[in-house]
Amino acid sequence: MEKFYITTAIYYVNSKPHIGSVSEAIAADVIARYKRLSNFDVFFSTGTDEHSQKIEAKAKELGIDPQKFVDEAASLWKTIFDRFNISYSRFIRTSDPDHTEVVKDFFVKMYEKGDIYLSTYEGWYCVRDETFLKDSELVEGKCPHCGGEVQRLSEDNYFFRLSKYRDDLLKFYLENPQFVEPESRYNELLNILKGGLQDISVTRKSFKFGIHVPFDEEHTIYVWYDALINYVSAIGYLTNKEMFSKYWPADLHLIGKDITRFHGIVWPAMLMSMGLPLPKKIFAHGFWNLEGMKMSKSLGNVVDPVEFAENFSKLSNITFAKSVDVLRYYLSREAIFGLDGDFRMESFFRRYNSDLANDYGNLINRTLNMLSKYRNLEVPPYSVDDEFVAFAKSKFNQYKEYMEKYALSFALDRVFEIISYLNNYIQVKEPWKLSKETGKLNVVLDTLLEGIAYVSVLLQPFMPNITAFILDEFGVENRNISEYDGQILKKNVLNLFEPIFPRLEKEKIDLDKKTEENEDNVIEISKVKYDDFAKLDLRVAKILSAKRVKNSDKLIELKVSLGKEERTIVAGIGKFYSEEGLIGKKIVIVANLEERRLMGITSQGMLLAASTSNKENLSLLTVDKDIEEGAKIS
Ligand code: MSP
16 A cells, blocks of 8 residues: 655644644645545644744743643644544654654764754844844844844854755755645745755754753754654654654645745755655645735734634534534635635635535435435435446546645535536436436436435545535445446435535624734633533443444444443444453443434444544543442533
């Protein structure tokens, strides 16, 4: 199986995620899911960048130990990424011990090679961007990139001999014109290389929070030197050589357009110094603006993705998870990936109502209603229209081509062309006039059903929750992304269900914009009010039986006893527990959660479990004394 290693930038934790940072993780997740569903062995890493001066300053301001601050902040980021279904293989933190060791290893090796040397730094430092600046670079005494205040530095620093790698880098760029995309970003970097490179400072003396130079403890390693190395530590550079050699070099570093110089020049030079292969591609996406304006905490126009999804979920009456899917869809469809995007309420509502509620949602509703009316919900024998098959094949080829180029919005356009084809097919074939022509009506109904199933397969990377529901309802077993080659719908009888995307009349959503007085004052370690916690009905439950769910390697169907009643719970623990090993265990469940259907089975609650950060192991929460089933946990 071919491997695919994809990374996002790692995020500073002094502020909480906003729509821009989350959009990058979502795009990477869409690509990772697409690759997995296309039979690649994918490793997807994301995480947090914790050793910056602004983070130390923020912790000081709050009177918290910096390590404690980053621990809580990183956990908040991770929780939010989990809520957005970011299917990372590793959530790396620069404070992780294995990463720290790799940074030291790089530093010592590069020093021993003569690529790092001690000298004096005289110049400026922008804390907001964590960047060293020369006199000539300042604009009216401020940072040329973010307009922020700069500090004068005059201290002994270790330097990386970046200039030594200029010729090799230039040669590499000229030989690999697709190393950096889009082309405009490649050209910017090529011009920098043509202009020549200077050595860069890679340690700080006046700042303590971070990784220290092993042979000169007074020096703290510069946050960017530390952070870039995460891409190799995430895959076990020192701790798991086999995994490292399997996944390195990275196939794709996905980053924003503001950090191309570090990724396209500094990082490759560090790798050359270490004798490691360079990543295959760096793709720099654009920035999200809000209603035509730059998103900035100081302007108070930052969209909090969680609040947005929560508000939208209330407004549209769909679950939070589905609301997240709608946002993921909007972010993927609305901007051409690589260019800037404009987050606008009006376009968000238009996309929801017209693409999702009207085109996709309505196609499903109309088809199921016709199946109910004409066939009592029984699926006709396989009889898909050849013309549709040819159309779906040609659209798939285009979809695939775009997905491979990370042109996500264009790939979605192709899927929606299939959806339009199917909606139009209903108009043209007028199934309501075919009630006496069994064969013809069968073709129309089957084409629509198979068509819906197929577009849902193609939409999985973008809307994993919604499509899982549809594919479960339609009984689609093979969910791999491939050319349509006949019968994917395996159920004989379907169910009617509520519209997935209820149409919205209200054209406004309260964005809950926050005006922050101070740019950094955004991270709050969220606390739950006691009353909110008390709404959860947590109970001890005894497992009576366990059975693997057909066609799923993850799901196990459990029957549990709560003393007075029995419940069915479908849990994703199949990779970690055997059926027999579960019977008799007393576990903890959330007993008042909305019911959910998974692979056609209704799950009446959720069990609690802890998983290791690499998601390779999982342990069920149990009680440590013999407490009776149904006991309430408080
Ligand atoms: N910590 C560094 C990256 C180190 S990678 C070895 C950093 N962090 S950041 O939190 O400031 O930005 C993280 C990512 O979010 C970057 O790729 C950045 O371009 C992206 N975005 C930040 N604001 C954004 C938008 N408004 N829109 C889209 N992406 C945005 O830089």
